Amino acid sequence: MARLISRGFLGRRRPPEVEKRLPPGQYLVTDFPVLSAGPTPHTPLDRWSFRIDGLVKSPVSWSWPEFQKLPTETVTVDISCVTKWTKLDTKWRGVTVDTLLKGVEVDPAGQYVMAFSDGGYTTNVPLNELINGQGFVAYEFDDKPLPPEHGGPARLVVPHLYFWKSAKWIRGLRFMDRNDPGFWESLGYHIHGDPWKEERYSGD
């Protein structure tokens, strides 16, 4: 199909150093939009826990105070939402999946992970895209506790995938032997979700 030029459209250009950090079809925001399919859950910290289960030798679970004692890292990353916005240099503090998996014996067949959250949200990520510093469970944003509408008390952050993979209100990781689709992945969104390949919807 001949490429359409939108008559009279020039677009808003960004400096090249910004432009090259924007994945295809994305635009820059400086605020922090909120997207979720339903209401924001508010889980009291004394009832919060984080669990690793599924195809593991023995499931593990941390209470909030226990989770706070785990070693953390602070990272500054760019994030891209499938609804088209990209935010540069977001600063998070949290516990890497590598740290969480120390002492967990994963069944060799457990190559896929389903992140699960308060409110029933789920999203699938292959294990090899969560380890080696690629994924972490964050509870601070910009040096402050993560607000509920942005996924607090804690959310998964997997910055190299569209942000729906960064499950808000996360409560655990479940190991699976198949790449089962999570919530949005069952509703027409891409099973993988790489913004640089523009994997927005299934079939992309």
Added chain:
Amino acid sequence: MAALEWQLGTVTTIQPETPKTKSFYVALPKWAGHRPGQHIDLRLTAPDGYQTQRSYSIASPPELSGQLELTVDLIQDGEVSPYLHDVVMQGDQLELRGPVGGYFVWDVTVGGPLLLVGGGSGVVPLMAMLRHRAAQHSTIPARLLYSCRTPDDVIYRDELNQLAGSVAGLEVLITFTRQAPAGWTGYQRRIDAAMLNEVITPFGTSARTYVCGPTLLVESVANLLVGMGLPADRVHTERFGPTGS
């Protein structure tokens, strides 16, 4: 699943809805249908190949075949909405793909009672639901609670009046947050717990609710609905921005 292909549509009609909102009817020969509440992705391309995309809800019901209605609010310093408002003319082509979104959808097979809560342009996907309900001659009880700043800001005003007066089981309740029409006896404040309570009372906690609009409105309404005992999976939300922080 087959990929969602980009397709070219032709703008057939542009209709002002309010001083800052316009509807665009786009003829799409290859449109495969949608469910009320879904949206499309619009892609604009500049002569040098620069592209940007935005999402717009589909205002028309599935029953209107061969074309889609999109209703766009003008964001003064925006990249895309001023282009649509000030540059696009009848006969222009627009590139889009869809339908997108499988959760913020309602059709008569979902059932009711149906409570729709919208703020500003958040009424757009809710209108698709109401138009579909009317086209299906459905009698599922339905209420729309629509928050507007002033009488000038009521999108689809005439059609809402006409629907409310003519189809069975539908009530349209508008609340004006800045300025109400002279002699207005309805709500005149932001949506709060007392207002939601009144509106939802005939339906109780079995209502299926769809909340769409600016993030702050959606956050507060969704939290209130859950606080009133609605199961979270009956509260569907769509947040358009702006985002506040």
